[in-house]
Amino acid sequence: MSKRDEMIAKYAADLKEKLGVDADLDLLTKVTIGCGPSIYNKDSSTVSGGSESELETVKNNFLIKKLGLSDGPALMEGIKKVLEDYGTSNRNKYRAVVYYLLTKHFSKEEVYS
Numbered sequence: 001m002s003k004r005d006e007m008i009a010k011y012a013a014d015l016k017e018k019l020g021v022d023a024d025l026d027l028l029t030k031v032t033i034g035c036g037p038s039i040y041n042k043d044s045s046t047v048s049g050g051s052e053s054e055l056e057t058v059k060n061n062f063l064i065k066k067l068g069l070s071d072g073p074a075l076m077e078g079i080k081k082v083l084e085d086y087g088t089s090n091r092n093k094y095r096a097v098v099y100y101l102l103t104k105h106f107s108k109e110e111v112y113s
Contacts, residue, residue, distance in 0.1 A: 030112040032096040049083040067108040
C-alpha cells in the first residue's frame with residue numbers, strides 16, 4: 001500500500017468515525033490527489049478552523065479557483081458548516097477531508113469527473 005493510499009484510508013476512517021459518513025472512495029481519492037504534496041506535511045495537511053486567514057485561503061484557493069464557485073457569503077457559511085460538522089473540538093481537521101466535505105456540500109463532484 002502506497003503512502004497516499006494509507007492517507008486515503010485514514011481519511012475514509014476519519015469520515016466514518018467523526019461524521020458517520022461512508023466516503024465515496026473514488027471522489028476522496030481524487031480530492032486527495034488534488035491536494036498534492038500538502039497531505040504529507042504536518043502543518044499543511046490540516047485546516048485550522050480558528051484562523052480567519054486559513055479560512056480565506058480555503059475559500060479563495062479551493063472553492064473559487066478549484067470548484068469555480070462565485071464569491072459570496074454562502075462560501076464562508078459553507079466552510080463554517082463543514083468545520084462545525086467535522087467537530088469544533090477536533091484538532092485534526094484533515095485538509096483532504098475538509099475539501100471532500102466542501103465538494104459534497106456545494107454539490108461540485110463533477111469537478112473531479
